[in-house]
Each structure stands twice: as C-alpha cells, then as structure tokens.
Amino acid sequence: DIVLTQSPALAVSLGQRATISCRASQSVSTSSYNLMHWYQQKPGQQPKLLIYDASNLASSIPARFSGSGSGTDFTLTINPVQADDIATYYCQQSRELPLTFGSGTKLEIK
Amino acid sequence: QIQLVQSGPELKKPGESVKISCKASGYTFTDYAMHWVKQAPGKGLKWMGWINTYTGKPTYADDFKGRFVFSLEASASTANLQISNLKNEDTATYFCARYNLYFDYWGQGVMVTVSS
Numbered sequence A: 001d002i003v004l005t006q007s008p009a010l011a012v013s014l015g016q017r018a019t020i021s022c023r024a025s026q027s028v029s030t031s032s033y034n035l036m037h038w039y040q041q042k043p044g045q046q047p048k049l050l051i052y053d054a055s056n057l058a059s060s061i062p063a064r065f066s067g068s069g070s071g072t073d074f075t076l077t078i079n080p081v082q083a084d085d086i087a088t089y090y091c092q093q094s095r096e097l098p099l100t101f102g103s104g105t106k107l108e109i110k
Numbered sequence B: 001q002i003q004l005v006q007s008g009p010e011l012k013k014p015g016e017s018v019k020i021s022c023k024a025s026g027y028t029f030t031d032y033a034m035h036w037v038k039q040a041p042g043k044g045l046k047w048m049g050w051i052n053t054y055t056g057k058p059t060y061a062d063d064f065k066g067r068f069v070f071s072l073e074a075s076a077s078t079a080n081l082q083i084s085n086l087k088n089e090d091t092a093t094y095f096c097a098r099y100n101l102y103f104d105y106w107g108q109g110v111m112v113t114v115s116s
Helices: none
Strands: A009-012 A018-024 A036-041 A048-052 A065-070 A073-078 A088-093 A105-109 B003-006 B010-012 B018-025 B033-039 B046-051 B058-060 B068-073 B078-083 B092-099 B103-106 B110-114
Touching: A009 A018, A018 A036, A018 A088, A018 A105, A036 A065, A048 A065, A048 B103, A073 A088, B003 B092, B003 B103, B010 B018, B018 B092, B018 B110, B046 B068, B058 B068, B078 B092
Parallel strands: A009 A105, B010 B110
Antiparallel strands: A018 A073, A036 A048, A036 A088, A065 A073, A088 A105, B003 B018, B018 B078, B033 B046, B033 B092, B046 B058, B068 B078, B092 B103, B092 B110
16 A cells, blocks of 8 residues: 655644645656645545645635645645645545545644 | 535444435536545544446445445435444544545535444
8 A cells, every 4th residue: 555644733824834745655656647636624624625636726726725746755835824724634645546645734823 | 516415424333334325416427436535533534445436336445345335326426335333433424525536526524423
C-alpha cells in the first residue's frame, strides 16, 4: 500500500502563508498525471475537494489555494490564510489500489 | 446541481446489521463509480472500497472484506452499504463519494453508533 505522511498540525497567523506537505512512500505520478489530491474537512462536515492531480484547482475553490509537487513530494499552499480556512487537510492518492489518505494536517491559527 | 444525499444516523447493538443509502442526483448515475469512506470518531479517512455503478461489481479494501456489502438500486440512482454483525469498532461516520479519479462529490455522511 502507498503510505502518505502528513504533519499532524500547523499553526499560522491570519494573512500569512500556510504550507502543508504530503510525502508518499512511492511515486504517485505517471508519465501524464500526478495522482495526488487534496481535501479540506471542517468539523461535522464532509470532506471537500480542493486540488486534483496535484495542481488543479477544483471548481469554486478560491485562488488562495494552490498545489504543487510530483513523484513522492507534494505541497498544498494557502496564501493568505483566512479564518474560514481552519480545518483539517488530507492528501489522497489514486495511483493504485488501495486508495489511501494521509492522516491529515490540522490547520490552527497562531 | 450534483448531490449525494445519505440516509440518517443509526444506533445499533453489537451483532445487529445496518444498511445505509446514498442517493445521487444531477448526473448520470452509471457514469461514475461510487466509493465508500469510513471515519471513526476523531480519526482520519479510510477508504473502504467501491462499486462499479454500471456493472454492479463491488471491490472491497482488505479491512472491509466479509461483513461489508456494497449494492445498488440503479433505477433509483442509489448506492447502499450494508454492515452485518456490527462491532463496537464499526462506530464511525460513513461517507459515499463520487469518483472521477478523485472524489469530487461527497455525501454528508451517516453516523453509525454501535453500543449495547
């Protein structure tokens, strides 16, 4: 199985940049796609797709969210962080079955 | 608009069974696979498996083989998850999610509580 490793928490001041990382135990990229995706989950809600294929912004997601990376190392950036961004962020790979999620990074306000 | 609407919360005793539903609307149901994801209280997301909404063939993750059954009511654009012989560790929220090589739409989740 592909293991995705995320830091448990990140504290950032409002208006600053947040950088959330996800490292895969093996490559999740093909010759054409980087099969890593990012979700935001607020307490009591379902996850919401933010970024697909590593760097593509999902529909209706603000441009302050962006994603980058390839191979085994991926990053979700929020710039600038707003109060509404307080949530847990998960990465997820679809390179192979079983599909796997990272353990989540909880974004907190400093 | 695209929606996945799941059934309501369930309170069950150990050993009982539960069936939860996920009704899709706003798109052609059979064009996209439906996946299921478990989230235990205070924990992360765990992929359970998926069902081919065109053929009805289910695929289960290793930890969800045996007591878990994915099924369809295709005429009603509905996917179902049945869990038999419930255990305390099945207490969780269960999400359905439409798969487009990523999970682009999610149901609101069903909280299943198993308690004697």
